[in-house]
Amino acid sequence: MSEIPKISEAEWEVMKIVWSRTSPCTANEIVNALEGIADWKPNTVKSLITRLVKKQALGYMEERRNYRYYPLVSQDECIRSETKSFAKRIFGGALKPMLVTFLQEEKLSEDEIEELKRILEERKG
Amino acid sequence: MSEIPKISEAEWEVMKIVWSRTSPCTANEIVNALEGIADWKPNTVKSLITRLVKKQALGYMEERRNYRYYPLVSQDECIRSETKSFAKRIFGGALKPMLVTFLQEEKLSEDEIEELKRILEERKG
DNA sequence: TAATTATTATTACACGTGTAAACAATCCTG
DNA sequence: CAGGATTGTTTACACGTGTAATAATAATTA
Structure with missing residues:
Protein backbone atom coordinates (compact mmCIF):
# COMPACT_ATOMS: atom_id res chain seq x y z
CA MET A 1 0.00 0.00 0.00
CA LEU A 72 -8.03 9.56 -0.32
CA VAL A 73 -6.52 8.96 3.09
CA SER A 74 -8.37 8.59 6.34
CA GLN A 75 -7.93 11.04 9.14
CA ASP A 76 -7.06 8.18 11.37
CA GLU A 77 -4.12 6.94 9.36
CA CYS A 78 -2.88 10.49 8.96
CA ILE A 79 -3.05 11.06 12.67
CA ARG A 80 -1.19 7.88 13.29
CA SER A 81 1.46 8.75 10.78
CA GLU A 82 1.92 12.26 12.13
CA THR A 83 1.99 11.05 15.68
CA LYS A 84 4.64 8.54 14.90
CA SER A 85 6.96 11.06 13.33
CA PHE A 86 6.24 13.54 16.08
CA ALA A 87 7.02 11.01 18.77
CA LYS A 88 10.12 10.00 16.91
CA ARG A 89 11.37 13.51 16.63
CA ILE A 90 10.67 14.60 20.15
CA PHE A 91 11.08 11.47 22.17
CA GLY A 92 13.09 9.23 19.92
CA GLY A 93 10.05 7.11 19.25
CA ALA A 94 9.20 6.08 22.76
CA LEU A 95 5.52 6.53 23.28
CA LYS A 96 5.45 6.33 27.02
CA PRO A 97 7.66 9.29 27.93
CA MET A 98 5.57 11.37 25.63
CA LEU A 99 2.40 10.28 27.33
CA VAL A 100 3.89 10.93 30.71
CA THR A 101 4.64 14.47 29.64
CA PHE A 102 1.14 15.00 28.37
CA LEU A 103 -0.57 13.45 31.31
CA GLN A 104 1.27 15.83 33.55
CA GLU A 105 -0.01 18.82 31.63
CA GLU A 106 -2.24 21.17 33.50
CA LYS A 107 -5.04 21.42 31.06
CA LEU A 108 -6.87 18.22 31.94
CA SER A 109 -10.08 18.42 33.89
CA GLU A 110 -11.12 16.01 36.58
CA ASP A 111 -13.59 14.41 34.22
CA GLU A 112 -11.10 14.00 31.45
CA ILE A 113 -8.68 12.35 33.77
CA GLU A 114 -11.39 9.93 34.77
CA GLU A 115 -12.10 9.10 31.18
CA LEU A 116 -8.46 8.53 30.38
CA LYS A 117 -8.20 6.18 33.29
CA ARG A 118 -11.21 4.34 32.08
CA ILE A 119 -9.63 3.92 28.67
CA LEU A 120 -6.52 2.50 30.24
CA GLU A 121 -8.66 0.13 32.29
CA GLU A 122 -10.36 -1.13 29.18
CA ARG A 123 -7.09 -1.75 27.46
CA LYS A 124 -6.11 -4.33 29.94
CA GLY A 125 -9.26 -6.33 29.35
CA MET B 1 10.22 36.40 27.98
CA LEU B 72 19.32 28.68 25.64
CA VAL B 73 15.97 26.95 25.86
CA SER B 74 15.10 23.97 27.98
CA GLN B 75 14.05 20.71 26.45
CA ASP B 76 10.96 20.84 28.52
CA GLU B 77 9.69 24.14 27.21
CA CYS B 78 10.50 23.07 23.68
CA ILE B 79 8.56 19.88 24.12
CA ARG B 80 5.65 21.80 25.50
CA SER B 81 5.75 24.25 22.67
CA GLU B 82 5.97 21.56 20.02
CA THR B 83 3.26 19.55 21.62
CA LYS B 84 0.95 22.48 21.70
CA SER B 85 1.35 23.25 18.04
CA PHE B 86 1.09 19.58 17.20
CA ALA B 87 -2.10 19.20 19.19
CA LYS B 88 -3.45 22.33 17.63
CA ARG B 89 -2.75 21.17 14.15
CA ILE B 90 -4.03 17.68 14.51
CA PHE B 91 -6.76 17.96 17.04
CA GLY B 92 -7.62 21.61 17.01
CA GLY B 93 -5.95 22.07 20.34
CA ALA B 94 -7.90 19.62 22.40
CA LEU B 95 -5.51 17.59 24.46
CA LYS B 96 -7.83 14.84 25.45
CA PRO B 97 -8.76 13.44 22.03
CA MET B 98 -5.09 13.30 21.29
CA LEU B 99 -4.39 11.36 24.43
CA VAL B 100 -7.24 9.01 23.74
CA THR B 101 -5.70 8.28 20.37
CA PHE B 102 -2.33 7.61 21.88
CA LEU B 103 -3.61 5.51 24.70
CA GLN B 104 -5.32 3.29 22.21
CA GLU B 105 -2.09 2.67 20.36
CA GLU B 106 -0.87 -0.86 20.37
CA LYS B 107 2.67 -0.30 21.46
CA LEU B 108 2.11 0.04 25.19
CA SER B 109 3.11 -2.80 27.44
CA GLU B 110 1.21 -3.97 30.47
CA ASP B 111 3.72 -2.30 32.73
CA GLU B 112 3.59 0.97 30.93
CA ILE B 113 -0.15 1.04 31.13
CA GLU B 114 0.13 0.50 34.85
CA GLU B 115 2.51 3.37 35.18
CA LEU B 116 0.33 5.70 33.18
CA LYS B 117 -2.59 4.82 35.37
CA ARG B 118 -0.52 5.55 38.40
CA ILE B 119 0.36 8.97 37.04
CA LEU B 120 -3.27 9.74 36.47
CA GLU B 121 -4.03 8.63 40.00
CA GLU B 122 -1.44 10.96 41.39
CA ARG B 123 -2.80 13.86 39.44
CA LYS B 124 -6.02 13.70 41.29
CA GLY B 125 -4.07 14.14 44.48
C1' DT C 1 57.77 32.78 10.85
C1' DA C 2 55.71 29.93 7.20
C1' DA C 3 53.07 25.96 6.36
C1' DT C 4 49.67 22.92 7.98
C1' DT C 5 45.63 21.90 10.34
C1' DA C 6 41.47 22.67 12.89
C1' DT C 7 37.47 25.36 13.31
C1' DT C 8 34.11 28.75 12.09
C1' DA C 9 31.71 31.58 8.50
C1' DT C 10 29.93 32.28 3.92
C1' DT C 11 27.73 30.70 0.04
C1' DA C 12 24.93 27.39 -2.60
C1' DC C 13 21.11 25.06 -4.26
C1' DA C 14 16.83 22.41 -4.69
C1' DC C 15 12.55 21.46 -2.62
C1' DG C 16 8.42 22.38 0.40
C1' DT C 17 5.32 25.83 2.21
C1' DG C 18 2.55 30.01 2.88
C1' DT C 19 0.59 33.14 0.25
C1' DA C 20 -1.64 34.78 -3.69
C1' DA C 21 -2.14 37.14 -8.42
C1' DA C 22 -2.84 36.32 -13.26
C1' DC C 23 -4.63 33.59 -16.76
C1' DA C 24 -7.82 30.26 -18.89
C1' DA C 25 -11.90 27.72 -19.44
C1' DT C 26 -16.70 27.22 -18.76
C1' DC C 27 -21.41 28.54 -17.70
C1' DC C 28 -25.18 31.64 -17.15
C1' DT C 29 -27.53 35.92 -18.56
C1' DG C 30 -29.03 39.57 -21.30
C1' DC D 1 -24.10 34.85 -29.18
C1' DA D 2 -21.22 38.21 -26.27
C1' DG D 3 -19.95 39.52 -21.88
C1' DG D 4 -19.67 38.87 -17.15
C1' DA D 5 -19.32 35.53 -13.37
C1' DT D 6 -17.51 31.37 -11.60
C1' DT D 7 -14.23 27.99 -11.06
C1' DG D 8 -9.96 25.67 -12.10
C1' DT D 9 -4.77 26.12 -13.82
C1' DT D 10 -0.36 28.31 -14.11
C1' DT D 11 2.94 31.14 -12.38
C1' DA D 12 5.22 33.76 -8.66
C1' DC D 13 7.98 34.73 -4.89
C1' DA D 14 10.11 34.76 -0.33
C1' DC D 15 11.38 32.01 3.45
C1' DG D 16 12.69 27.61 5.90
C1' DT D 17 15.03 23.26 5.57
C1' DG D 18 18.17 19.50 4.27
C1' DT D 19 22.43 19.11 2.64
C1' DA D 20 26.94 20.44 1.91
C1' DA D 21 31.16 22.71 -0.51
C1' DT D 22 34.29 26.42 -0.21
C1' DA D 23 36.47 30.24 1.85
C1' DA D 24 38.37 32.60 5.80
C1' DT D 25 40.50 32.64 10.20
C1' DA D 26 43.04 31.12 14.04
C1' DA D 27 46.13 27.83 16.27
C1' DT D 28 49.85 24.50 16.06
C1' DT D 29 53.97 22.75 14.26
C1' DA D 30 58.10 22.48 11.64
Missing part, protein backbone atom coordinates in the same frame (compact mmCIF):
# COMPACT_ATOMS: atom_id res chain seq x y z
CA SER A 2 1.24 3.45 -0.78
CA GLU A 3 2.52 5.69 1.96
CA ILE A 4 0.64 8.38 3.77
CA PRO A 5 1.49 11.71 2.20
CA LYS A 6 3.05 14.35 4.37
CA ILE A 7 0.40 16.97 4.94
CA SER A 8 1.57 20.44 5.87
CA GLU A 9 0.13 22.61 8.60
CA ALA A 10 -2.05 24.74 6.33
CA GLU A 11 -3.09 21.71 4.35
CA TRP A 12 -4.32 20.03 7.50
CA GLU A 13 -6.94 22.71 7.92
CA VAL A 14 -8.27 21.86 4.51
CA MET A 15 -8.19 18.15 5.19
CA LYS A 16 -10.06 18.58 8.42
CA ILE A 17 -12.88 20.23 6.56
CA VAL A 18 -13.05 17.49 3.98
CA TRP A 19 -12.84 14.75 6.56
CA SER A 20 -15.68 16.28 8.49
CA ARG A 21 -18.00 15.99 5.52
CA THR A 22 -19.82 12.83 4.70
CA SER A 23 -19.91 13.61 1.00
CA PRO A 24 -17.42 15.16 -1.42
CA CYS A 25 -17.45 18.92 -1.29
CA THR A 26 -16.62 21.72 -3.64
CA ALA A 27 -13.76 24.15 -3.36
CA ASN A 28 -16.16 26.88 -2.38
CA GLU A 29 -17.61 24.84 0.40
CA ILE A 30 -14.12 24.40 1.72
CA VAL A 31 -13.39 28.10 1.39
CA ASN A 32 -16.53 28.93 3.29
CA ALA A 33 -15.96 26.36 5.96
CA LEU A 34 -12.54 27.86 6.56
CA GLU A 35 -14.07 31.23 7.24
CA GLY A 36 -13.10 32.17 10.76
CA ILE A 37 -10.63 29.31 11.02
CA ALA A 38 -7.99 30.69 8.72
CA ASP A 39 -7.73 34.02 7.05
CA TRP A 40 -6.93 32.93 3.53
CA LYS A 41 -7.89 34.29 0.19
CA PRO A 42 -9.94 31.85 -1.90
CA ASN A 43 -6.99 31.44 -4.24
CA THR A 44 -4.83 30.40 -1.38
CA VAL A 45 -7.24 27.68 -0.43
CA LYS A 46 -7.40 26.55 -4.01
CA SER A 47 -3.64 26.28 -4.08
CA LEU A 48 -3.72 24.11 -1.00
CA ILE A 49 -6.38 21.91 -2.53
CA THR A 50 -4.36 21.56 -5.71
CA ARG A 51 -1.33 20.48 -3.74
CA LEU A 52 -3.36 18.00 -1.76
CA VAL A 53 -4.63 16.50 -4.98
CA LYS A 54 -1.12 16.32 -6.32
CA LYS A 55 0.14 14.53 -3.23
CA GLN A 56 -2.83 12.22 -3.40
CA ALA A 57 -4.42 13.19 -0.16
CA LEU A 58 -7.53 14.34 -2.00
CA GLY A 59 -9.32 12.92 -4.99
CA TYR A 60 -12.00 14.67 -6.97
CA MET A 61 -14.90 13.97 -9.27
CA GLU A 62 -16.08 16.32 -11.94
CA GLU A 63 -19.60 17.50 -11.56
CA ARG A 64 -20.83 19.94 -14.13
CA ARG A 65 -18.59 22.98 -13.94
CA ASN A 66 -16.95 22.34 -10.65
CA TYR A 67 -15.16 19.57 -8.85
CA ARG A 68 -16.07 17.78 -5.70
CA TYR A 69 -13.21 16.74 -3.51
CA TYR A 70 -12.99 13.80 -1.17
CA PRO A 71 -10.23 12.33 0.98
CA SER B 2 10.97 35.74 24.36
CA GLU B 3 9.25 32.96 22.50
CA ILE B 4 10.44 29.46 21.99
CA PRO B 5 12.13 29.22 18.59
CA LYS B 6 10.77 26.78 16.11
CA ILE B 7 13.26 23.96 15.90
CA SER B 8 13.25 21.86 12.76
CA GLU B 9 13.42 18.10 12.59
CA ALA B 10 17.12 17.89 11.86
CA GLU B 11 17.88 20.59 14.38
CA TRP B 12 16.12 18.60 17.07
CA GLU B 13 18.70 15.88 16.77
CA VAL B 14 21.38 18.42 17.52
CA MET B 15 19.45 19.89 20.41
CA LYS B 16 18.90 16.48 21.92
CA ILE B 17 22.63 15.98 22.06
CA VAL B 18 23.25 19.33 23.66
CA TRP B 19 20.45 18.86 26.14
CA SER B 20 21.82 15.52 27.17
CA ARG B 21 25.14 17.07 28.21
CA THR B 22 25.64 18.66 31.54
CA SER B 23 28.24 21.05 30.24
CA PRO B 24 28.64 23.02 27.02
CA CYS B 25 30.07 20.94 24.22
CA THR B 26 32.05 21.58 21.10
CA ALA B 27 30.86 21.18 17.55
CA ASN B 28 33.00 18.12 17.21
CA GLU B 29 31.48 16.50 20.21
CA ILE B 30 28.10 17.02 18.66
CA VAL B 31 29.26 15.62 15.36
CA ASN B 32 30.59 12.55 17.09
CA ALA B 33 27.54 12.07 19.23
CA LEU B 34 25.41 12.11 16.11
CA GLU B 35 27.39 9.24 14.67
CA GLY B 36 24.92 6.45 14.08
CA ILE B 37 21.95 8.67 14.74
CA ALA B 38 22.09 10.69 11.59
CA ASP B 39 24.26 10.31 8.55
CA TRP B 40 25.43 13.87 8.15
CA LYS B 41 28.69 15.36 7.03
CA PRO B 42 30.40 17.45 9.71
CA ASN B 43 29.67 20.57 7.70
CA THR B 44 26.00 19.75 7.72
CA VAL B 45 25.99 19.52 11.47
CA LYS B 46 27.86 22.79 11.67
CA SER B 47 25.22 24.41 9.52
CA LEU B 48 22.52 23.17 11.84
CA ILE B 49 24.41 24.49 14.83
CA THR B 50 24.83 27.87 13.18
CA ARG B 51 21.14 28.07 12.51
CA LEU B 52 20.32 27.10 16.06
CA VAL B 53 22.58 29.86 17.31
CA LYS B 54 20.92 32.32 14.96
CA LYS B 55 17.47 31.38 16.17
CA GLN B 56 18.71 31.60 19.74
CA ALA B 57 18.18 28.01 20.67
CA LEU B 58 21.89 27.62 21.36
CA GLY B 59 24.38 29.97 22.91
CA TYR B 60 28.12 29.58 22.83
CA MET B 61 31.21 30.60 24.66
CA GLU B 62 34.60 30.95 23.08
CA GLU B 63 37.22 28.70 24.49
CA ARG B 64 40.64 28.92 22.95
CA ARG B 65 40.23 28.05 19.29
CA ASN B 66 36.79 26.55 19.39
CA TYR B 67 33.35 27.25 20.68
CA ARG B 68 31.35 25.42 23.28
CA TYR B 69 27.63 25.38 22.75
CA TYR B 70 24.90 25.21 25.33
CA PRO B 71 21.12 25.40 25.18
Whole structure:
Protein backbone atom coordinates (compact mmCIF):
# COMPACT_ATOMS: atom_id res chain seq x y z
CA MET A 1 0.00 0.00 0.00
CA SER A 2 1.24 3.45 -0.78
CA GLU A 3 2.52 5.69 1.96
CA ILE A 4 0.64 8.38 3.77
CA PRO A 5 1.49 11.71 2.20
CA LYS A 6 3.05 14.35 4.37
CA ILE A 7 0.40 16.97 4.94
CA SER A 8 1.57 20.44 5.87
CA GLU A 9 0.13 22.61 8.60
CA ALA A 10 -2.05 24.74 6.33
CA GLU A 11 -3.09 21.71 4.35
CA TRP A 12 -4.32 20.03 7.50
CA GLU A 13 -6.94 22.71 7.92
CA VAL A 14 -8.27 21.86 4.51
CA MET A 15 -8.19 18.15 5.19
CA LYS A 16 -10.06 18.58 8.42
CA ILE A 17 -12.88 20.23 6.56
CA VAL A 18 -13.05 17.49 3.98
CA TRP A 19 -12.84 14.75 6.56
CA SER A 20 -15.68 16.28 8.49
CA ARG A 21 -18.00 15.99 5.52
CA THR A 22 -19.82 12.83 4.70
CA SER A 23 -19.91 13.61 1.00
CA PRO A 24 -17.42 15.16 -1.42
CA CYS A 25 -17.45 18.92 -1.29
CA THR A 26 -16.62 21.72 -3.64
CA ALA A 27 -13.76 24.15 -3.36
CA ASN A 28 -16.16 26.88 -2.38
CA GLU A 29 -17.61 24.84 0.40
CA ILE A 30 -14.12 24.40 1.72
CA VAL A 31 -13.39 28.10 1.39
CA ASN A 32 -16.53 28.93 3.29
CA ALA A 33 -15.96 26.36 5.96
CA LEU A 34 -12.54 27.86 6.56
CA GLU A 35 -14.07 31.23 7.24
CA GLY A 36 -13.10 32.17 10.76
CA ILE A 37 -10.63 29.31 11.02
CA ALA A 38 -7.99 30.69 8.72
CA ASP A 39 -7.73 34.02 7.05
CA TRP A 40 -6.93 32.93 3.53
CA LYS A 41 -7.89 34.29 0.19
CA PRO A 42 -9.94 31.85 -1.90
CA ASN A 43 -6.99 31.44 -4.24
CA THR A 44 -4.83 30.40 -1.38
CA VAL A 45 -7.24 27.68 -0.43
CA LYS A 46 -7.40 26.55 -4.01
CA SER A 47 -3.64 26.28 -4.08
CA LEU A 48 -3.72 24.11 -1.00
CA ILE A 49 -6.38 21.91 -2.53
CA THR A 50 -4.36 21.56 -5.71
CA ARG A 51 -1.33 20.48 -3.74
CA LEU A 52 -3.36 18.00 -1.76
CA VAL A 53 -4.63 16.50 -4.98
CA LYS A 54 -1.12 16.32 -6.32
CA LYS A 55 0.14 14.53 -3.23
CA GLN A 56 -2.83 12.22 -3.40
CA ALA A 57 -4.42 13.19 -0.16
CA LEU A 58 -7.53 14.34 -2.00
CA GLY A 59 -9.32 12.92 -4.99
CA TYR A 60 -12.00 14.67 -6.97
CA MET A 61 -14.90 13.97 -9.27
CA GLU A 62 -16.08 16.32 -11.94
CA GLU A 63 -19.60 17.50 -11.56
CA ARG A 64 -20.83 19.94 -14.13
CA ARG A 65 -18.59 22.98 -13.94
CA ASN A 66 -16.95 22.34 -10.65
CA TYR A 67 -15.16 19.57 -8.85
CA ARG A 68 -16.07 17.78 -5.70
CA TYR A 69 -13.21 16.74 -3.51
CA TYR A 70 -12.99 13.80 -1.17
CA PRO A 71 -10.23 12.33 0.98
CA LEU A 72 -8.03 9.56 -0.32
CA VAL A 73 -6.52 8.96 3.09
CA SER A 74 -8.37 8.59 6.34
CA GLN A 75 -7.93 11.04 9.14
CA ASP A 76 -7.06 8.18 11.37
CA GLU A 77 -4.12 6.94 9.36
CA CYS A 78 -2.88 10.49 8.96
CA ILE A 79 -3.05 11.06 12.67
CA ARG A 80 -1.19 7.88 13.29
CA SER A 81 1.46 8.75 10.78
CA GLU A 82 1.92 12.26 12.13
CA THR A 83 1.99 11.05 15.68
CA LYS A 84 4.64 8.54 14.90
CA SER A 85 6.96 11.06 13.33
CA PHE A 86 6.24 13.54 16.08
CA ALA A 87 7.02 11.01 18.77
CA LYS A 88 10.12 10.00 16.91
CA ARG A 89 11.37 13.51 16.63
CA ILE A 90 10.67 14.60 20.15
CA PHE A 91 11.08 11.47 22.17
CA GLY A 92 13.09 9.23 19.92
CA GLY A 93 10.05 7.11 19.25
CA ALA A 94 9.20 6.08 22.76
CA LEU A 95 5.52 6.53 23.28
CA LYS A 96 5.45 6.33 27.02
CA PRO A 97 7.66 9.29 27.93
CA MET A 98 5.57 11.37 25.63
CA LEU A 99 2.40 10.28 27.33
CA VAL A 100 3.89 10.93 30.71
CA THR A 101 4.64 14.47 29.64
CA PHE A 102 1.14 15.00 28.37
CA LEU A 103 -0.57 13.45 31.31
CA GLN A 104 1.27 15.83 33.55
CA GLU A 105 -0.01 18.82 31.63
CA GLU A 106 -2.24 21.17 33.50
CA LYS A 107 -5.04 21.42 31.06
CA LEU A 108 -6.87 18.22 31.94
CA SER A 109 -10.08 18.42 33.89
CA GLU A 110 -11.12 16.01 36.58
CA ASP A 111 -13.59 14.41 34.22
CA GLU A 112 -11.10 14.00 31.45
CA ILE A 113 -8.68 12.35 33.77
CA GLU A 114 -11.39 9.93 34.77
CA GLU A 115 -12.10 9.10 31.18
CA LEU A 116 -8.46 8.53 30.38
CA LYS A 117 -8.20 6.18 33.29
CA ARG A 118 -11.21 4.34 32.08
CA ILE A 119 -9.63 3.92 28.67
CA LEU A 120 -6.52 2.50 30.24
CA GLU A 121 -8.66 0.13 32.29
CA GLU A 122 -10.36 -1.13 29.18
CA ARG A 123 -7.09 -1.75 27.46
CA LYS A 124 -6.11 -4.33 29.94
CA GLY A 125 -9.26 -6.33 29.35
CA MET B 1 10.22 36.40 27.98
CA SER B 2 10.97 35.74 24.36
CA GLU B 3 9.25 32.96 22.50
CA ILE B 4 10.44 29.46 21.99
CA PRO B 5 12.13 29.22 18.59
CA LYS B 6 10.77 26.78 16.11
CA ILE B 7 13.26 23.96 15.90
CA SER B 8 13.25 21.86 12.76
CA GLU B 9 13.42 18.10 12.59
CA ALA B 10 17.12 17.89 11.86
CA GLU B 11 17.88 20.59 14.38
CA TRP B 12 16.12 18.60 17.07
CA GLU B 13 18.70 15.88 16.77
CA VAL B 14 21.38 18.42 17.52
CA MET B 15 19.45 19.89 20.41
CA LYS B 16 18.90 16.48 21.92
CA ILE B 17 22.63 15.98 22.06
CA VAL B 18 23.25 19.33 23.66
CA TRP B 19 20.45 18.86 26.14
CA SER B 20 21.82 15.52 27.17
CA ARG B 21 25.14 17.07 28.21
CA THR B 22 25.64 18.66 31.54
CA SER B 23 28.24 21.05 30.24
CA PRO B 24 28.64 23.02 27.02
CA CYS B 25 30.07 20.94 24.22
CA THR B 26 32.05 21.58 21.10
CA ALA B 27 30.86 21.18 17.55
CA ASN B 28 33.00 18.12 17.21
CA GLU B 29 31.48 16.50 20.21
CA ILE B 30 28.10 17.02 18.66
CA VAL B 31 29.26 15.62 15.36
CA ASN B 32 30.59 12.55 17.09
CA ALA B 33 27.54 12.07 19.23
CA LEU B 34 25.41 12.11 16.11
CA GLU B 35 27.39 9.24 14.67
CA GLY B 36 24.92 6.45 14.08
CA ILE B 37 21.95 8.67 14.74
CA ALA B 38 22.09 10.69 11.59
CA ASP B 39 24.26 10.31 8.55
CA TRP B 40 25.43 13.87 8.15
CA LYS B 41 28.69 15.36 7.03
CA PRO B 42 30.40 17.45 9.71
CA ASN B 43 29.67 20.57 7.70
CA THR B 44 26.00 19.75 7.72
CA VAL B 45 25.99 19.52 11.47
CA LYS B 46 27.86 22.79 11.67
CA SER B 47 25.22 24.41 9.52
CA LEU B 48 22.52 23.17 11.84
CA ILE B 49 24.41 24.49 14.83
CA THR B 50 24.83 27.87 13.18
CA ARG B 51 21.14 28.07 12.51
CA LEU B 52 20.32 27.10 16.06
CA VAL B 53 22.58 29.86 17.31
CA LYS B 54 20.92 32.32 14.96
CA LYS B 55 17.47 31.38 16.17
CA GLN B 56 18.71 31.60 19.74
CA ALA B 57 18.18 28.01 20.67
CA LEU B 58 21.89 27.62 21.36
CA GLY B 59 24.38 29.97 22.91
CA TYR B 60 28.12 29.58 22.83
CA MET B 61 31.21 30.60 24.66
CA GLU B 62 34.60 30.95 23.08
CA GLU B 63 37.22 28.70 24.49
CA ARG B 64 40.64 28.92 22.95
CA ARG B 65 40.23 28.05 19.29
CA ASN B 66 36.79 26.55 19.39
CA TYR B 67 33.35 27.25 20.68
CA ARG B 68 31.35 25.42 23.28
CA TYR B 69 27.63 25.38 22.75
CA TYR B 70 24.90 25.21 25.33
CA PRO B 71 21.12 25.40 25.18
CA LEU B 72 19.32 28.68 25.64
CA VAL B 73 15.97 26.95 25.86
CA SER B 74 15.10 23.97 27.98
CA GLN B 75 14.05 20.71 26.45
CA ASP B 76 10.96 20.84 28.52
CA GLU B 77 9.69 24.14 27.21
CA CYS B 78 10.50 23.07 23.68
CA ILE B 79 8.56 19.88 24.12
CA ARG B 80 5.65 21.80 25.50
CA SER B 81 5.75 24.25 22.67
CA GLU B 82 5.97 21.56 20.02
CA THR B 83 3.26 19.55 21.62
CA LYS B 84 0.95 22.48 21.70
CA SER B 85 1.35 23.25 18.04
CA PHE B 86 1.09 19.58 17.20
CA ALA B 87 -2.10 19.20 19.19
CA LYS B 88 -3.45 22.33 17.63
CA ARG B 89 -2.75 21.17 14.15
CA ILE B 90 -4.03 17.68 14.51
CA PHE B 91 -6.76 17.96 17.04
CA GLY B 92 -7.62 21.61 17.01
CA GLY B 93 -5.95 22.07 20.34
CA ALA B 94 -7.90 19.62 22.40
CA LEU B 95 -5.51 17.59 24.46
CA LYS B 96 -7.83 14.84 25.45
CA PRO B 97 -8.76 13.44 22.03
CA MET B 98 -5.09 13.30 21.29
CA LEU B 99 -4.39 11.36 24.43
CA VAL B 100 -7.24 9.01 23.74
CA THR B 101 -5.70 8.28 20.37
CA PHE B 102 -2.33 7.61 21.88
CA LEU B 103 -3.61 5.51 24.70
CA GLN B 104 -5.32 3.29 22.21
CA GLU B 105 -2.09 2.67 20.36
CA GLU B 106 -0.87 -0.86 20.37
CA LYS B 107 2.67 -0.30 21.46
CA LEU B 108 2.11 0.04 25.19
CA SER B 109 3.11 -2.80 27.44
CA GLU B 110 1.21 -3.97 30.47
CA ASP B 111 3.72 -2.30 32.73
CA GLU B 112 3.59 0.97 30.93
CA ILE B 113 -0.15 1.04 31.13
CA GLU B 114 0.13 0.50 34.85
CA GLU B 115 2.51 3.37 35.18
CA LEU B 116 0.33 5.70 33.18
CA LYS B 117 -2.59 4.82 35.37
CA ARG B 118 -0.52 5.55 38.40
CA ILE B 119 0.36 8.97 37.04
CA LEU B 120 -3.27 9.74 36.47
CA GLU B 121 -4.03 8.63 40.00
CA GLU B 122 -1.44 10.96 41.39
CA ARG B 123 -2.80 13.86 39.44
CA LYS B 124 -6.02 13.70 41.29
CA GLY B 125 -4.07 14.14 44.48
C1' DT C 1 57.77 32.78 10.85
C1' DA C 2 55.71 29.93 7.20
C1' DA C 3 53.07 25.96 6.36
C1' DT C 4 49.67 22.92 7.98
C1' DT C 5 45.63 21.90 10.34
C1' DA C 6 41.47 22.67 12.89
C1' DT C 7 37.47 25.36 13.31
C1' DT C 8 34.11 28.75 12.09
C1' DA C 9 31.71 31.58 8.50
C1' DT C 10 29.93 32.28 3.92
C1' DT C 11 27.73 30.70 0.04
C1' DA C 12 24.93 27.39 -2.60
C1' DC C 13 21.11 25.06 -4.26
C1' DA C 14 16.83 22.41 -4.69
C1' DC C 15 12.55 21.46 -2.62
C1' DG C 16 8.42 22.38 0.40
C1' DT C 17 5.32 25.83 2.21
C1' DG C 18 2.55 30.01 2.88
C1' DT C 19 0.59 33.14 0.25
C1' DA C 20 -1.64 34.78 -3.69
C1' DA C 21 -2.14 37.14 -8.42
C1' DA C 22 -2.84 36.32 -13.26
C1' DC C 23 -4.63 33.59 -16.76
C1' DA C 24 -7.82 30.26 -18.89
C1' DA C 25 -11.90 27.72 -19.44
C1' DT C 26 -16.70 27.22 -18.76
C1' DC C 27 -21.41 28.54 -17.70
C1' DC C 28 -25.18 31.64 -17.15
C1' DT C 29 -27.53 35.92 -18.56
C1' DG C 30 -29.03 39.57 -21.30
C1' DC D 1 -24.10 34.85 -29.18
C1' DA D 2 -21.22 38.21 -26.27
C1' DG D 3 -19.95 39.52 -21.88
C1' DG D 4 -19.67 38.87 -17.15
C1' DA D 5 -19.32 35.53 -13.37
C1' DT D 6 -17.51 31.37 -11.60
C1' DT D 7 -14.23 27.99 -11.06
C1' DG D 8 -9.96 25.67 -12.10
C1' DT D 9 -4.77 26.12 -13.82
C1' DT D 10 -0.36 28.31 -14.11
C1' DT D 11 2.94 31.14 -12.38
C1' DA D 12 5.22 33.76 -8.66
C1' DC D 13 7.98 34.73 -4.89
C1' DA D 14 10.11 34.76 -0.33
C1' DC D 15 11.38 32.01 3.45
C1' DG D 16 12.69 27.61 5.90
C1' DT D 17 15.03 23.26 5.57
C1' DG D 18 18.17 19.50 4.27
C1' DT D 19 22.43 19.11 2.64
C1' DA D 20 26.94 20.44 1.91
C1' DA D 21 31.16 22.71 -0.51
C1' DT D 22 34.29 26.42 -0.21
C1' DA D 23 36.47 30.24 1.85
C1' DA D 24 38.37 32.60 5.80
C1' DT D 25 40.50 32.64 10.20
C1' DA D 26 43.04 31.12 14.04
C1' DA D 27 46.13 27.83 16.27
C1' DT D 28 49.85 24.50 16.06
C1' DT D 29 53.97 22.75 14.26
C1' DA D 30 58.10 22.48 11.64
